[in-house]
Amino acid sequence: MSETIKVGLIGFGTVGSGTAKILLTQQELISKRAGCNIVLSTICDKDITTDRGFDVPKDILTTDVNKVIEDPEIKIVIELIGGIEPAKSFILKAIKNSKHVVTANKALLATHGHEIFNEAYKNNVEIGFEASVGGGIPVIKTVKEGLVANDIKIVLGIMNGTANYILSSMTDQGISFEQALKKAQELGYAEADPTYDVEGIDTAHKLAIMAMLSFGVKVSLDDIYTEGITTLKPIDISFASEFGYRIKLLAIARKHEDGIELRIHPTMVPESHLLAQVNQAYNAIYLVGDSVGKVLLYGLGAGQMPTGSAVVSDIVDIARNISKSAINRVYSTGIPFNELKELKLKPMSETTGRYYFRFSAVDQPGVLAKIAGILGEHGISIDSVVQKGRGQKKKSVPVVMLTHEAKEEQIKAALEKIDQLQIVTDKTVLIRVESKNSLY
């Protein structure tokens, strides 16, 4: 065993503990595979007294972050505190000290990634962020290396385990969003403040990273149309099922001649597609490349040990490069940072797809004709209709519809008119549909 490479960890929480546990307990196996000796020399956290459930040499624990980012012996700094500050300052300082950085911090990379990648590029250090998307699934490596021969056309992903867990519960048990969220919180699948997960923000962070790598463009969060799952109703999940679909919070990035579409919203996925079979807290990323065709990667998108597995894979990658003097053997951003192109966004209004509508209408003859009339005026043709509850003593009945391919802009214009009709008693529910045609 040749060189010894020291790494320092900032953040000894859930993922930090998983990472430290792997580095400390699997050191021999990992070092043999890496071809160099990887040593966790310092762990920094505010809390260095709580027992993490495995043996940690006391002398490597510190509350002073400078013991990591100012230590000239430490070559790789692992940032696992999350959030924007002080993570960002720590990372930038580490980079300026010529240290390589490994992070799982998708929020930071999605919002301040350009600054960080630019600094890293200038200082000739690497940023490893395998753990930022898909937890333990090696999706970043797959895009940058495994599929290096491909012009990637499509990235679809179930990238948030919490949202997927909630949707799975709603689907399997017919419970409401609120009930499913409560259950997820009790089981530790959702945080006390679940906003980032259920509003699609966390998914947007991840899609920003994936789109940058897949298409070689700079992506800002504002480019991504983002809609969460908080307003989803069991009735729509149940109608979707009747049509042969499951509802997933899907991240969608597609390259077209006239631009790239980037969007996140509840999406009806055909039951027969593998993405529809991704349940509970699992994640999956589905990629289409011009040579490889369709590839799907599936695994745990979060959690102490899966995320630790991804963090350690980055550490090993960088350690190999240090020991072979091959820094930036693979560019952190897929191609050199300064060669990333400006994004040419295909605006949401220009995207096309199929749509599911649930209209709430008064129970009287002629309603369907009126709705269908407005859709027709906007060039939207109907694939199938389900109308239930007719004749019961309800004030309004749901009229459910699947359209053929239509443009978002026309859909929105038609819905605005429809929702102004006197016979329509409530805001129309719209869910976008990935049909087999668009998936395959």
Add this chain to the structure above:
Amino acid sequence: MSETIKVGLIGFGTVGSGTAKILLTQQELISKRAGCNIVLSTICDKDITTDRGFDVPKDILTTDVNKVIEDPEIKIVIELIGGIEPAKSFILKAIKNSKHVVTANKALLATHGHEIFNEAYKNNVEIGFEASVGGGIPVIKTVKEGLVANDIKIVLGIMNGTANYILSSMTDQGISFEQALKKAQELGYAEADPTYDVEGIDTAHKLAIMAMLSFGVKVSLDDIYTEGITTLKPIDISFASEFGYRIKLLAIARKHEDGIELRIHPTMVPESHLLAQVNQAYNAIYLVGDSVGKVLLYGLGAGQMPTGSAVVSDIVDIARNISKSAINRVYSTGIPFNELKELKLKPMSETTGRYYFRFSAVDQPGVLAKIAGILGEHGISIDSVVQKGRGQKKKSVPVVMLTHEAKEEQIKAALEKIDQLQIVTDKTVLIRVESKNSLY
């Protein structure tokens, strides 16, 4: 763009053409990502006149293999002729000439891999073989790099697209093996001589490679229990479906305290498992690591462009290492070849699992009692029984059974006795079952 790295291709058939097409048409994109200029300088084949459907500079074509393996300018030799000889001699000669080798030749690696890897190790060159397992799916890279932090416990795979295509057709259309094979041959999914695919031999080649990388051991083909799909009957596929299973030709490698089990056979997989949803010519590899948990990779396991995608990913990897002087940054065999351990095999007779039986028995009272009695004597307990056709004018009726967990040795002993019974009219059909317990 800095260094230029020349590669030479031997074998301009299906995969060779796909590889050449990618290298010639995507050269700019690939070189930008690689950080060096990758140039396909020579293509050798017996047939250099047939049009491959894309532009090839005439002056790079040759029928003289020495123009590739003896050219001092060529750093990477791509072997895509397949089979044992002359592929083996070409590869060994290239290695002795200090050239790195990229190959999709699983048959060669599974049978003569030790010699090739040993020569490569001694000559400090790399062997890239991403395309040898799972076609375009980056499964080799995932095991060696993405999951480097993991002690891998389980590898399950649908690794042969032809067999999976045939099984899918049999399942979806209720047709016989012979009919499904004929259809697959007509559509180009099966070769004129399908032996390697349908007898599980090709799958065994791939499992040998995967087991070596996953467990760090030397595997010989003789270590792998291999059973094909040629004797599968539609009736068993249909009974499996009644029990909630789909039949797949599954490669299974599991690490136990007392050894590693390696086997390939038709396997009943629970319908709810993702592996059961892998249809047509698709492949999937399911891995369980101690940190990452379950990971599944899915994609096209064969074909010109998907396999070409994997070949090119190896070329780029090696080219990056050449340009950074970082040869063997990742060991071709996961750990150094001379550190691979001898395999401690768990013999097939010692493996345990659940079993499906279809007994052909005369239609008379007491038959089930006799069969169940013998099973009981061998410590095999029955989970569920289906008996159909009772009362019809048939000489024999199928009695179908699922067992609880049992040992292969006991199963075989019990079946031998049962098949000797006068009331049993035909050899009992046995299909092994992966239950949810063993999968998760």
